Amino acid sequence: MSKKATIIVFSSDLDKVLAAFNIALGAASAQMQVTMFFTFWGLNVIRKKKSGVSKKDFTRKAFGIINKGGENRLKLSRFNMGGVGAGLIKRLMDRLKMPRLKEMISMTNDMGVKFIACTTTMELMGIDKEAMLPEVKGFAGVATYIDEASQSEINLFI
Amino acid sequence: MSKKATIIVFSSDLDKVLAAFNIALGAASAQMQVTMFFTFWGLNVIRKKKSGVSKKDFTRKAFGIINKGGENRLKLSRFNMGGVGAGLIKRLMDRLKMPRLKEMISMTNDMGVKFIACTTTMELMGIDKEAMLPEVKGFAGVATYIDEASQSEINLFI
Amino acid sequence: MSKKATIIVFSSDLDKVLAAFNIALGAASAQMQVTMFFTFWGLNVIRKKKSGVSKKDFTRKAFGIINKGGENRLKLSRFNMGGVGAGLIKRLMDRLKMPRLKEMISMTNDMGVKFIACTTTMELMGIDKEAMLPEVKGFAGVATYIDEASQSEINLFI
Known part of the structure; x- marks a missing residue:
């Protein structure tokens, strides 16, 4: 049975997210079964660019204005x-022919890494399934994560 | 024998701390033996609100003025x-009937999760055992953490 | 066979780096085989003080000016x-006769902990092997990390 790696992507900092996808790609290349569990700010990484919040109560609307999705943000x-x-980091990555985050998301998905969006945070922030990139197929809470x-041999919180 | 999870709570950021307690609750619900090891800023999470520093040398006193305890801070x-x-996050959590951090601390404790305060940081910051919430029963250093x-099947640094 | 611990040092925050070395020392003291994998900002921890970037294209030069190495920074x-x-933390550590980071690096190295510098980040930031402290003997990418x-029984991302 193949080894497993499970990575919580909590942060939406570009540098940390790049590290998370690099590790996921490395683990998938080594034939590990990889799950990336996106929660809190990390949800922004796998949200469509123009996606807003669906729940229109004031608090979530206000939060949705400052907390936008899209990997290019x-x-x-x-x-x-x-x-x-x-911008400097992106320019350096281009020069070295390293893939941009957008391509890394699609490469990672192609290699069979499973993307799961945390339903508790989605509820909290008023974000719908429709707001997520098509690569995101799993929607689950902490019980699935723990399972x-x-x-998993490798567990990380990023 | 039941599986184990050990979580280092280094951060005192509300969002990260909520994630730590959610994971701890999830693991305890799945019958895992869970230890939360609070160190550095994370110590503030399990400190009583009005607790100051006990050591009255100038440096620790100065540090104690800027670095206060209490989950509501x-x-x-x-x-x-x-x-x-x-405040927005807290309002959202209230509306969705999610427990506040204070309740999560007591729920987690009720489910048998073990809270350990890092004695090295306590010494460094001049914080006494008396300054800790009654839920904190363990006081230990890195050797206990490593053990x-x-x-543990799940290890996280948050 | 002895147990293993692998720590990714991504951050260059003094507090987090101190925690990483404390855990590494604790694991090595418990006879574990420990690897510290320095990537992104973490590379600054194991860079010589006066080391600049070697690649003189504008982007990396610009980045090198703001992103300097040396544990004392x-x-x-x-x-x-x-x-x-x-400064307060350093003074407190001195008073309690705790080792400074510089000494912790050399103690950790003396105890057989393996320091690996991430070659992908080195390339990205234009940093040469010569810029690294003599304690750094390994240079590798994500495949080695995953291996x-x-x-490892303990995996952390710090």
Whole structure:
């Protein structure tokens, strides 16, 4: 039976998210069964660009205005400087012919990595299934996470 | 023998701490033996609200003034905006009838999750055992952590 | 066969890096085989103080100016306040006769912990092997990390 890796993507910092996908790709390349569990800010990584919140109560609407989805919006955890730092990193990645995050998401999906969106956070933030990228096929809560993680050789919280 | 999960709570960001307790609750519900090891800023989560530092040398006193305990003080890692973001999240949790952090601490404790406070950080910051919530029964250093973690199926650093 | 621990050091926050080395020391003391895998900002921890970037294209040069190496430059993840917070922590550690980070790096190395620098990030940031501390003997990418981690009882992302 193949080994397993389960990665919680909690952060939406571009640098951390790139690390998460690199590790997922590495594990999938080594024939591991990989699950990425997106929760909290990490949900923004797998949301469509124009997706808003579906629940129109004031609080979630207000939160939806500041907390937008789309992989091209992500910031660096350090030296972001209003996007300059994130731009530098993207330029460096282009020059070295490294794939951009958008391509990494699709490569990772092609290699059979399972993307799961945390339903508790989706409820909290008023985000619908329709707002998610088509690559996201699983929707689940903490019980599913624990089930996967307790069988995994590699567990990370990113 | 039941499976084990060991979670280091290093952060005191409200969002990350909520994730830590959610995972702990999920693991305990799945009959795992769960240990939460609170260190560095994470110690603030399990400190009583009015607790100060006990050691009165200048450096620790100065640090104690800026670094206060109490679960109601925690900030968001993003969009905190002077407490507005944290307030929004709390309002959303209330509306969805999700338990507040304070209740989660007591639920987690009731389910048999073991809370351990890191003695090295307590010494560093001049915090006494008396400053801790009554739920905290274990006080230990890294050797105890390693012993637990090396037997755990799930290890996370949050 | 001895148990293994593999720690990704992604962050260069002084507090998190201290935690990483404490855990590494604790695991090595418990006879575990420990690997620390330094990537992204974490590379700064094991870079020589005066090391610059070797690649002189504009983007990496610009990034090298803001992103400097050396363990004495690290900041706190909270309350850094232009270095005041980091200074307070260092003073407290001195008073309690705790080893400074520089000594922890050499102690950890003496105990046989393996330091690996992530070659993908080195390439991205234009950092040469010569820029690394002499303690760093391994240079590798994600495949090596996955190989180690999938055999490890303790896996952490810090």
